[in-house]
Amino acid sequence: MKDSQFEIFLHLSIKQMIDIISKSFPPSQAIREAKWIQNELPSEKWIDACIKRSNHYPLQYILGNQPFGKLDLKCQPKVLIPRLDTEEWVLQASELLKQTKIDNIVDYCTGSGCIGLTMASELNDVSKIYCIDYKNEAIDLTKENLLINKSQLNVDVEIFKGDIFDGFLPDHELLKNPANKSLLVSNPPYIPKNDLIDGEVETSVLKYEPEDALLGDLEFYQCLTKQLLIPYPAFQAFIFELGYQHQADVVRKILPKDWTVGIRYDSSNHLKNVIGWKKTTDLSILGNMIHKTI
Numbered sequence: 096m097k098d099s100q101f102e103i104f105l106h107l108s109i110k111q112m113i114d115i116i117s118k119s120f121p122p123s124q125a126i127r128e129a130k131w132i133q134n135e136l137p138s139e140k141w142i143d144a145c146i147k148r149s150n151h152y153p154l155q156y157i158l159g160n161q162p163f164g165k166l167d168l169k170c171q172p173k174v175l176i177p178r179l180d181t182e183e184w185v186l187q188a189s190e191l192l193k194q195t196k197i198d199n200i201v202d203y204c205t206g207s208g209c210i211g212l213t214m215a216s217e218l219n220d221v222s223k224i225y226c227i228d229y230k231n232e233a234i235d236l237t238k239e240n241l242l243i244n245k246s247q248l249n250v251d252v253e254i255f256k257g258d259i260f261d262g263f264l265p266d267h268e269l270l271k272n273p274a275n276k277s278l279l280v281s282n283p284p285y286i287p288k289n290d291l292i293d294g295e296v297e298t299s300v301l302k303y304e305p306e307d308a309l310l311g312d313l314e315f316y317q318c319l320t321k322q323l324l325i326p327y328p329a330f331q332a333f334i335f336e337l338g339y340q341h342q343a344d345v346v347r348k349i350l351p352k353d354w355t356v357g358i359r360y361d362s363s364n365h366l367k368n369v370i371g372w373k374k375t376t377d378l379s380i381l382g383n384m385i386h387k388t389i
Contacts, residue, residue, distance in 0.1 A: 175308035189217035208237030262322035284311030332378035357385030
């Protein structure tokens with residue numbers, strides 16, 4: 096195909112693509128997404144991709160990836176798509192944690208591995224990062240993302256299948272040692288059932304992203320505190336993603352008074368994290384993330 100013919104083809108294709116996507120999304124979004132599809136996929140897949148998108152199929156599943164920090168993370172169905180508001184707090188925390196040494200970071204409910212792998216790319220003075228999930232699809236995807244981004248990682252990462260409700264931890268004897276300075280991070284399922292059905296969750300999320308990565312409430316925060324933070328004194332700080340004040344409150348209620356606990360709002364002023372640290376640790380540097388103690 097000659098250059099002039101190819102330019103006409105591109106022009107006609109982009110117009111058709113925008114028309115298809117804009118059946119379900121605003122024109123400005125349709126233009127942006129059509130260009131992404133053209134840039135990321137071969138031309139024979141453009142129209143089918145736009146038809147999928149017009150049916151609210153997630154763009155990240157169509158393109159197969161999502162940038163996150165320094166990393167390019169593979170995305171696939173049955174595993175939650177990494178979010179920009181998660182990236183925001185992970186990068187903020189990493190910047191603060193560069194000021195101290197950490198023995199271990201445990202990333203529970205790792206999903207795509209976005210939190211643990213990004214911390215491994217941002218930090219240097221960490222002995223090991225563990226990524227844990229109960230789901231085979233999440234474990235397999237985290238392993239793929241580890242391989243894809245291996246050249247970007249500065250820290251040894253190990254990936255394990257384990258259930259939070261069983262209190263699974265690798266190297267659990269090591270984590271019983273209070274001299275081992277460790278951090279627990281988690282983005283567990285935190286949308287209560289009524290809000291998942293009747294709330295403001297996007298159509299694409301409800302239709303296509305895994306419900307088991309979305310649906311949850313206090314049971315996850317109770318488990319993280321009762322089965323992990325309290326029994327294992329190596330954990331001197333934690334960062335949990337959440338969406339509701341009552342989830343932060345239950346963490347504060349369960350933890351003893353030698354923990355300082357606060358909440359963080361994201362850049363859109365939405366409640367996003369509960370963060371805590373033992374009063375005797377230099378991981379109190381994470382206090383720079385919080386907006387209010389509870």
